[in-house]
Amino acid sequence: MNQVNDRSRDIGEFVPRPDDDMVICRCEEVTKGEIRKAVHEGMWTVTEVRRYLRTGMGLCQGQTCGKLVKGIIASELGIPQSELEPATSRVPMRPIEMKVFAKEAKEADGNG
Amino acid sequence: MKRYDLIVVGAGPSGLSAAVEAAKRGMRVVVFDENEKPGGQLFKQIHKFFGSKEHKARIRGFRIGQQLLKEASDVGVTVILSATVIGMYQDKELVVRIGDEIHHVKGDSILIATGASENMVPFEGWTLPGVIGAGAAQTMINLHGILPGKRVLMLGTGNVGLVVSFQLLQCGCEMAALVDAAPKIGGYGVHASKLARTGVPFYLSHTIKKVEGTDHVTGVTIAQVDSKYQFIPGTEKHFDVDTVCVAVGLSPMSQLLKMAGCKMVDDPKKGGQVPVCDERGQTSIPGVFAAGDVAGIEEASSAMIEGRMAGVAAAEYLGFMEEAACSREEDELTKDLDCLRQGMFAPKNKGKKIDKTEEGIPLSNTLLTKGYLADDEVEAFPGFTHRVGVHPVIECTQNIPCNPCQDVCPKECISIGDNLTALPVVVENAACIDCGMCVASCSGQAIFLVDEDKGDGTAEVTIPYEFLPLPEKGTEGYALGRDGRKLCPATVSRVRTAKAFDSTNLLSMRVPREFAMKARFFKSGNAADAAGEVAG
Numbered sequence: 001m002n003q004v005n006d007r008s009r010d011i012g013e014f015v016p017r018p019d020d021d022m023v024i025c026r027c028e029e030v031t032k033g034e035i036r037k038a039v040h041e042g043m044w045t046v047t048e049v050r051r052y053l054r055t056g057m058g059l060c061q062g063q064t065c066g067k068l069v070k071g072i073i074a075s076e077l078g079i080p081q082s083e084l085e086p087a088t089s090r091v092p093m094r095p096i097e098m099k100v101f102a103k104e105a106k107e108a109d110g111n112g
Numbered sequence: 113m114k115r116y117d118l119i120v121v122g123a124g125p126s127g128l129s130a131a132v133e134a135a136k137r138g139m140r141v142v143v144f145d146e147n148e149k150p151g152g153q154l155f156k157q158i159h160k161f162f163g164s165k166e167h168k169a170r171i172r173g174f175r176i177g178q179q180l181l182k183e184a185s186d187v188g189v190t191v192i193l194s195a196t197v198i199g200m201y202q203d204k205e206l207v208v209r210i211g212d213e214i215h216h217v218k219g220d221s222i223l224i225a226t227g228a229s230e231n232m233v234p235f236e237g238w239t240l241p242g243v244i245g246a247g248a249a250q251t252m253i254n255l256h257g258i259l260p261g262k263r264v265l266m267l268g269t270g271n272v273g274l275v276v277s278f279q280l281l282q283c284g285c286e287m288a289a290l291v292d293a294a295p296k297i298g299g300y301g302v303h304a305s306k307l308a309r310t311g312v313p314f315y316l317s318h319t320i321k322k323v324e325g326t327d328h329v330t331g332v333t334i335a336q337v338d339s340k341y342q343f344i345p346g347t348e349k350h351f352d353v354d355t356v357c358v359a360v361g362l363s364p365m366s367q368l369l370k371m372a373g374c375k376m377v378d379d380p381k382k383g384g385q386v387p388v389c390d391e392r393g394q395t396s397i398p399g400v401f402a403a404g405d406v407a408g409i410e411e412a413s414s415a416m417i418e419g420r421m422a423g424v425a426a427a428e429y430l431g432f433m434e435e436a437a438c439s440r441e442e443d444e445l446t447k448d449l450d451c452l453r454q455g456m457f458a459p460k461n462k463g464k465k466i467d468k469t470e471e472g473i474p475l476s477n478t479l480l481t482k483g484y485l486a487d488d489e490v491e492a493f494p495g496f497t498h499r500v501g502v503h504p505v506i507e508c509t510q511n512i513p514c515n516p517c518q519d520v521c522p523k524e525c526i527s528i529g530d531n532l533t534a535l536p537v538v539v540e541n542a543a544c545i546d547c548g549m550c551v552a553s554c555s556g557q558a559i560f561l562v563d564e565d566k567g568d569g570t571a572e573v574t575i576p577y578e579f580l581p582l583p584e585k586g587t588e589g590y591a592l593g594r595d596g597r598k599l600c601p602a603t604v605s606r607v608r609t610a611k612a613f614d615s616t617n618l619l620s621m622r623v624p625r626e627f628a629m630k631a632r633f634f635k636s637g638n639a640a641d642a643a644g645e646v647a648g
Contacts, residue, residue, distance in 0.1 A: 023239050032234070063229050067363060067384065082378045086385055089367035091199030094146070096209060105213040107114065 003079045004044050014040040025065040027058020039076040046087045059095050116142045118426050119219030121197045124152020125412045126404030126419030127225035128180040133423025135187040137432040146196040151177035156254045160555040162514040167413045170516040170553045200372040221399040221426040224369050228362035228405035236322035242329030246276040246359035253283045261355030265332050266290045268359030271299035278306050287312045288351040291334050293319040296480040301510045302556025304483035309633040311596030314483040364406045381462050382408030392425035417449045455511040455533035470511045484594040494537040502546045502563040506536045520549040551576050552613035564628040571628030577619040583636050591623045591631035600627045
């Protein structure tokens with residue numbers, strides 16, 4: 001079984017570290033300590049942490065912190081990063097204002 | 113809904129190359145790019161490229177970009193700028209933001225050539241203004257003409273870190289140091305040597321402990337790390353800097369492919385999440401291709417070939433060319449690509465420990481740890497020869513795929529042979545005419561013309577020089593060694609500039625004879641005052 005799926009595995013207690021207050025996700029201001037704690041609270045995948053803490057859900061959409069968050073979760077679980085699936089990619093790929101998102105261009109039909 | 117034969121996402125080296133190949137074969141092609149200007153990273157690349165003629169070697173990156181844009185417009189490719197592709201759906205439908213409107217377009221084939229984004233590494237203070245990606249620094253200086261700061265520390269010694277550091281120097285920034293947690297310099301030795309000879313120190317097996325400052329960077333502390341990348345107490349070093357650049361690798365921006373349902377794989381050798389592609393760049397969805405950094409981090413030269421392969425493959429996929437013709441083209445392109453993927457820095461050699469060159473010469477350890485060739489190491493290489501009269505001295509000591517020096521010498525003084533990665537050899541008895549083409553053409557600035565004895569107790573050393581202001585003939589100053597230390601007084605005897613040199617000036621200096629094979633950089637000023645000023 002994939003180690004991420006085996007939730008009965010004991011990963012030990014959350015142990016505070018000196019760099020816990022370091023901001024990892026800048027857009028949503030989530031710290032390393034919060035991410036590590038989330039793992040101990042049962043969030044074992046990138047997607048779960050994302051929904052729990054909003055890491056990678058801000059302006060840059062995880063462009064900067066995606067790899068960092070993944071690394072922290074993997075190291076907390078004691079598994080290689082490759083075992084963790086990256087976050088789901090969704091539309092819109094880039095930040096976009098709602099008024100633009102809702103504004104479909106009018107264009108001639110067919111092969112114009 | 114608008115429909116195209118090929119939609120390319122990303123107007124960088126691979127995207128434009130693909131568009132050109134497809135349009136040449138009669139396809140209706142559109143290229144979307146989210147930036148205001150096309151060219152991807154090419155227009156930031158002011159340095160000369162490596163490779164052979166086929167790979168546009170010794171041409172500066174931005175000129176390659178200009179050529180590509182011209183080719184694209186000549187064959188009728190439409191490039192739409194400030195157009196952000198925000199989604200890719202089933203049946204090859206793309207959603208594009210252009211201006212303040214959303215457009216839906218469909219392609220009978222699609223090429224994703226979105227490139228990569230910069231990695232970051234967290235340390236205390238990494239969110240302070242003044243900590244920036246090396247690529248961002250390069251965008252600031254080369255596209256917008258803005259200095260990121262005055263005194264910079266670079267984290268990362270891969271080619272990005274090395275090249276951007278040199279360009280920052282050219283802009284007038286002071287480089288405090290280059291730092292890398294790895295025990296060896298990651299990029300080309302020749303790029304490191306360009307920095308080292310100006311006096312920039314390298315700290316390998318070191319990384320950033322913290323960046324200081326309250327609302328912007330005012331300093332940085334680095335410390336040595338052990339083999340497990342843990343800090344060694346007591347090894348801290350402090351630098352007053354206002355900018356910290358981070359060059360710790362790139363990640364493919366492959367999200368569009370993932371959301372479209374392409375089969376993906378996490379491949380650390382390729383930089384992260386990449387699509388699974390066949391040899392022509394086709395993903396698991398027929399008709400959807402990927403090329404360039406998005407398919408695996410490499411260089412612009414290989415991205416251009418990958419792009420062309422994908423363009424040809426898309427043409428074949430839609431019946432714009434016969435399978436046999438396509439195969440022939442792909443074979444040719446594969447050969448070109450294979451040529452580039454040879455040598456010590458080839459993707460297949462990533463992480464491998466290499467001690468010797470292909471010729472069996474031990475690699476310079478000083479080069480790998482301090483960025484320069486030690487005087488006793490350089491003698492072993494075939495480009496380093498002593499002879500009477502002016503002659504090229506080639507300090508190229510790692511097997512990289514590159515051969516402009518062989519091509520440009522009108523007297524065939526320099527030989528590399530058919531193997532692109534072989535070290536250049538100075539041909540015996542060949543008559544150097546002091547034209548300087550080799551010096552100006554070496555993308556690694558590793559060739560010097562030396563006349564070891566001018567008959568008056570001096571020697572003349574000609575170096576490539578790409579800094580401003582350009583010293584004039586007669587300027588007094590001092591010569592620096594490969595390690596950037598002040599060696600001896602020097603006088604500028606000639607300064608040559610020519611169109612064929614493409615902005616690499618040739619500065620000749622007279623130095624005492626005994627320094628002929630050691631003096632490799634020039635700084636103006638009083639030699640005596642400068643004693644000990646240059647850090648080692």
